[in-house]
Amino acid sequence: MQAKDQMKELAYLNKFFYKYRWRFLPGVLFVIISNLFAVLPAQVIRIAFDLVNENIAIYRLFNGFERQKLIEIIFGQSLLFFGLIVLALALLRGLFLFFMRQTIILMSRHIEYDLKNEIYQHYQKLSMAFYRRNNTGDLMNRVTEDVSRVRMYLGPAIMYTINTTVLFILIIVAMFSVNARLAFFSLLPLPLLAVTIYYVHTIINQRSEKIQQQLSSMSSFVQETFSGIRVIKAYVREDDIRKKFNQESEDYKTHSMSLVQIQALFYPMMLLLVGLSTIITVYIGGIEVIKGTISSGNIAEFIVYVNQLTFPVTSLGWVTSLVQRASASQKRINEFLKTQPEIVSYSNEKIDLKGGIEFRDVSFKYPDTGIQAIKNISFKVEPGQFLAIIGRTGSGKSTIANLLMRMYDADNGEILIDNHQVEKLDLNNYRDQVGFVPQEVFLFSDTIFNNIAFGLTVAEPGQVEKAAQNAALHENIIGFEKGFQTMIGERGITLSGGQKQRLSIARAIIKEPQILIFDDCLSAIDTRTEEEILNNLGRLMNNKTSILIAHRVSTIKNADKILVMDGGEIIEQGTHEALMALKGSYFELFEKQLLEEQTP
Structure with a gap:
C-alpha cells in the first residue's frame, strides 16, 4: 500500500516522460544492449578457461617433441584473442553506458529544469496570503532540495532500476541454463545481502535526514546571526551567541558520528556476503565438476556472474531509498502545485485608468x-x-x-x-x-x-x-x-x-x-x-x-x-x-x- 501511495505521488511526473519519450526509450534500449555486452565476457572467460584445461593436457602430451612449441604459440595466440574479445566487449559496453547516461540522465536534467520553472511560475501566481502562511526557507527547499531529490528518481533511480532488472534477467537465465543447482546455491546469499543493504540504507537515510535538519538549523542560526550582527554587538551578546553556535555544532557532530558508525559496518558486511557467495559457488561447482555435469570453466563463469550481480543487489537499497525520498518530496511539491491563488483575474477587461x-x-x-x-x-x-x-x-x-x-x-x-x-x-x-x-x-x-x-x-x-x-x-x-x-x-x-x-x-x-x-x-x-x-x-x-x-x-x-x-x-x-x-x-x-x- 505504501509503495502504491509512493507511485501515486510520482505519477505526476508521467507527463514529463511522455514529453521526453524520444530520450527515454532509446535510453532503455541502450541499457539492454550494454547489459548484453556485460554478460557475454563471462561466457568468453568460460571458453578460455576450458581451453586452458584442454590444451595443458595436450601440451604435456607432446613433452620433448618439436610440436610442443607450435602448440604453445597457438595456445598463447588463442588466449590473446579471447582477451581482446573481452576488452572489445568491455569497450562496447562502456560506449552504450555512455549513450545510456546521455539519454536518461540528460532527460532527468531537462525535467528538473521544467519542474523548477513550473514551480517558480506557480510562485508568481500565488497571493500574499500564501506567503504570510509559509516561511521563505520552506518555499526555497521545494524548488531546490525537493526538486533535486525528484531528479535523483528521474535519473539514477530509473536508470539503475532498468539496468538491474535487465542484468538480473540475463544473468539468471544464463546461470540456470548451465546448471540449476549451482545457480540456486550461488544466488542464495544475495537476497540476504539485499535485505541487509535495504535495512542499513534505511538507517543511513534516517540519520542523513537528521544531519540535513541539523545542518539547516545551523545555517539558519548563522544567517540570522550575521543579519542581526549589529544588534548582537550593541547588546554585547557575542559570548552567548558563541555558546549557542557551539551547541549547534556539537549536535551536528553527534549526528555525523552516528552516520559514520553505521557506514563503517556497511562495506565489510557487503564484502562478507559476496565472499560467502563466491565460496559456495566454488564448493558446489567443484562437486558438479566431479559429477561431470559442468566444466571447470563454468565455475569461473559463475564467479563472474556473482560478482556482476553484487553492485545491482547493493544498489537496490539505495534505489529504494531514492524512490522513497523522491516520493516524499514530490508529495510536498504536489501539495504546493495544487494550491490555487486566491487573487485571479475574473475577466480580461483592460482600461486606461483615470484614477477614480x-x-x-x-x-x-x-x-x-x-x-x-x-x-x-x-x-x-x-x-x-x-x-x-x-x-x-x-x-x-x-x-x-x-x-x-x-x-x-x-x-x-x-x-x-x-x-x-x-x-x-x-x-x-x-x-x-x-x-x-x-x-x-x-x-x-x-x-x-x-x-x-x-x-x-x-x-x-x-x-x-x-x-x-x-x-x-x-x-x-x-x-x-x-x-x-x-x-x-x-x-x-x-x-x-x-x-x-x-x-x-x-x-x-x-x-x-x-x-x-x-x-x-x-x-x-x-x-x-x-x-x-x-x-x-x-x-x-x-x-x-x-x-x-x-x-x-x-x-x-x-x-x-x-x-x-x-x-x-x-x-x-x-x-x-x-x-x-x-x-x-x-x-x-x-x-x-x-x-x-x-x-x-
Whole structure:
C-alpha cells in the first residue's frame, strides 16, 4: 500500500516522460544492449578457461617433441584473442553506458529544469496570503532540495532500476541454463545481502535526514546571526551567541558520528556476503565438476556472474531509498502545485485608468490571523485628488492600500476603480498603472540604477536620474564612488533608512502611474526632505490620484480629503480645515504633534 501511495505521488511526473519519450526509450534500449555486452565476457572467460584445461593436457602430451612449441604459440595466440574479445566487449559496453547516461540522465536534467520553472511560475501566481502562511526557507527547499531529490528518481533511480532488472534477467537465465543447482546455491546469499543493504540504507537515510535538519538549523542560526550582527554587538551578546553556535555544532557532530558508525559496518558486511557467495559457488561447482555435469570453466563463469550481480543487489537499497525520498518530496511539491491563488483575474477587461476610487461598505479580515482589519469602510476619491489616511498603528490604514493593490480581496462590500469592480479588471494591466511604495521597503541586491528602474522593461539613464531627483535622492547617489552603478548590498543594507525609502519612492514614480499609493513611507525622512518630495509629487501627480498614508499631520495638511481611522473604521473625514473645526480626534492629534515639535 505504501509503495502504491509512493507511485501515486510520482505519477505526476508521467507527463514529463511522455514529453521526453524520444530520450527515454532509446535510453532503455541502450541499457539492454550494454547489459548484453556485460554478460557475454563471462561466457568468453568460460571458453578460455576450458581451453586452458584442454590444451595443458595436450601440451604435456607432446613433452620433448618439436610440436610442443607450435602448440604453445597457438595456445598463447588463442588466449590473446579471447582477451581482446573481452576488452572489445568491455569497450562496447562502456560506449552504450555512455549513450545510456546521455539519454536518461540528460532527460532527468531537462525535467528538473521544467519542474523548477513550473514551480517558480506557480510562485508568481500565488497571493500574499500564501506567503504570510509559509516561511521563505520552506518555499526555497521545494524548488531546490525537493526538486533535486525528484531528479535523483528521474535519473539514477530509473536508470539503475532498468539496468538491474535487465542484468538480473540475463544473468539468471544464463546461470540456470548451465546448471540449476549451482545457480540456486550461488544466488542464495544475495537476497540476504539485499535485505541487509535495504535495512542499513534505511538507517543511513534516517540519520542523513537528521544531519540535513541539523545542518539547516545551523545555517539558519548563522544567517540570522550575521543579519542581526549589529544588534548582537550593541547588546554585547557575542559570548552567548558563541555558546549557542557551539551547541549547534556539537549536535551536528553527534549526528555525523552516528552516520559514520553505521557506514563503517556497511562495506565489510557487503564484502562478507559476496565472499560467502563466491565460496559456495566454488564448493558446489567443484562437486558438479566431479559429477561431470559442468566444466571447470563454468565455475569461473559463475564467479563472474556473482560478482556482476553484487553492485545491482547493493544498489537496490539505495534505489529504494531514492524512490522513497523522491516520493516524499514530490508529495510536498504536489501539495504546493495544487494550491490555487486566491487573487485571479475574473475577466480580461483592460482600461486606461483615470484614477477614480470608491469603497462601498468594505470589510476585511486577514485569513491567516483572523484579525478584523477594517469594518464597513466607505469613501470616494475623484480622479486627480489627493487622499490622505491617518490613524494609530493597527487602525487599518495599510489594509486599505493592500486592498487597492488587490493583494487581497475584500470579504464584503465593493471596491470600484473608475466605476469598474476591481475584481473584474485585468490584474496585470491594473497594477501596471498603479505606483505602490510599501511600508516595508524591499531593495534587491543590485545597482541603484536597476533598483529604481525595476518597474520598467527598458529605462533610459535620464528617466532614472529624473526619478532620483524627484525623490530627493540624486545628491546622495552622485556622492557615491560609483554613482548609479553602486551595488547596494543585500536588502539595501549599505543605505540608511531614509535613503532606502526615497529609493523606493523613485522606483514608484518612474512608472508615471495614474494612481500612486504611499504606505507610510516617509517615516524615516526628515521634515525638510519630506517637504521637497511632496512638492515634487504635487507637480508630478497633477491630474493623477495620490493616496498618502502617514502618521504626521504636517505631511497631509494639503490633502483634498483626509480619512481619520481608528479600530478599522473611519471616524472622521474631510479637509484639514474642516477636521480642525470639528475639534475631534484629528484636532487632538494635530495639537499633540504640534506640542511635541515645540518641546525642546
